[in-house]
Amino acid sequence: MRTISFPRMANYHVPIEFLLKSLLPGERVLPAPPVTRKTLELGSRYSPDFACAPFKYTLGSFLEALQEGADVLVQTAGGCRLGYYSEVQRQILWGLGYKFELVNLGGNEFGPLGMYRACKKLGCTVGYGRAAYYFALAFRMTAILDELEGYIRENLVFERPPGRFESLHGEFLNELKNVTGFESLRVIGGKYRRLINSVELTQPEEYLRVGLVGELYSLMEPFCNFYMEKELAKFNIALKRLINVTYLLFDKKRLASRTLKEARPFLKYEIGADGTDSVAYMKLLAERGYDGIIHLKPFGCTPEVNAMPILQNISAEYKIPVLYFSFDSQTSETGINTRLEAFRDMLEMRRKLRAK
Amino acid sequence: MTIGLPRALLYYRYSHLWENFFTGLGCDTLTSPETNKAIVAEGARCCASECCLPSKIYMGHVRWLTGKCDYILVPRLEGFGPRDKVCVKFNALYDIVRNTFKDAPLLDYDIDHKRGRGELAGFLRMGAKLGRPFFKTLAAYNSARGARQAEERLAAERQDSLMRARPEVTVPKVLIVSHPYNTHDNMLGRPIAEHIRRLGAQPVFADQASSAECARLAGEISPSLYWTFNKELVGAIKLYEKNIDGVVFVTAFPCGQDALVNELVMDKLKHSTPMINIVLDEIWGDAGIQTRIESFMDIIDARRLKYENNIIPAHG
């Protein structure tokens, strides 16, 4: 029996773990430990200096998984440079003397078929039809997870007293582990949808609406963005975010032409990775009268840096302020909080001025 | 009519194609001057600070051209195939320029494998935009393409003949592995090559080796590499393996793509030939870099000495 491990991002380890367990019965599936400061330090120590933060985080996760006895590593990332990650990471880890196998679920063949092929390489004996069933189930699970987390994100700020969302969310993740088929998923999903929707919300008279755009890892992994979403809720800010795994896996490709159209006249072409989505989404939120935009990316992330002059123009045209963050291994939480606070104050000031 | 060509990024790859094409259409071309301090400073001012140095320089060149010509050529490149991508900077370049210099008149063409847009179609559209008849454009493109290929072949041959000289009777050869827009830029790579020459060695250039052959050879070093430009550079190390005494990688800050590729290549080939990686985070002039090159040359000389005394074979 081998131990199969993969880096975590947000809560997606639940569906991924489910999928790998179903496709590879008889193997031990063990998600890497949750991302912490130590993960980043470990990853940075062995990464090329200018590798971006997601590279360092996932390398750190691999190291932690190897230390816990993993012998098969699965890279689940896709995106701008992410397709090349696994080859470089494999080389680095080999150089450190670890013995393991590494397969890439993302990379160039991002999508169910590529994933299935990668699992075949790992010795998956589950047939096509059965595998398709498990994939569908895992995707459904991801979609429900994204839906409920999206609802929580948008309403966290209205929850008084806070705490109920968080505990329900935890219970939900726990119960997801008991899913055996579509029926049980439907029951669990329905139950928590009901519970979460019935959490009492109080609409404060005044609150700010802010949109989050940027690079996927910085947006989705809360440790990487220093739990910014929670911080913002404390600041009386309601959030909206487009990017989640469901979007990236399914909607992005399907909507690509529409997204580009929405980004006009600011863009003529797609600008790579998720940059086009950042532009189109910021424009959409600006049109809807949002108070501000926060743009997140790892330091030096080319596609998102590319988007910046365009975001800047949208900001000028629609008079909507943008706050830019770049994360690297030196980023400190205090620095972020100070800037967030200043941003909040500025947005409130603008509100008041406009109300007059 | 005058078409402005920014002397940066893709210019170093396509200059022959562009110049011949526009001349063939009866246009004048105006190329911005060699990069100088003012251009770098101006470019940096127009960019987010996190942009890579070559793209800042590019913006400086575009800036220089504004107001001096009827159109500025800013192409857009998505990729050449499913396993042949380019840095996303080239995906966005046109829109970045357009959003930075709002009034600049731009001329563009798009190469996008995903959408089935090739070079020929792009050039035909440019011809139409400039009001040139179809067949004139087609002829101009064909002869420009031929000129570019001939020029490339010539450069590769020149370099190959340098390589064929027997190692023991010539000076050491150092392969510079970097994008042509770094290697041949007045303020980035060229001073490095000159320094190597001053130290008594012969610099040779990865970007001047036959690109088709290099792209194929790159797979032997890094099978999953899918960036065309990097493939063409990395493959040159394999191509010239037997003829070179050392490899100098030059990357620009903060290029994450080159950082990954170079790290991998250096690790995989660490036993074959001496290598260093130079990161340019500002323009040339750094005494630290000069010293590093000097000590690198010392290593190469020491190895050659051993080779001449037959203590160890140079490439084994």
Ligand code: SF4
């Ligand atoms: S490959 Fe690197 S140096 Fe070249 S444009 Fe992209 S980020 Fe800049």
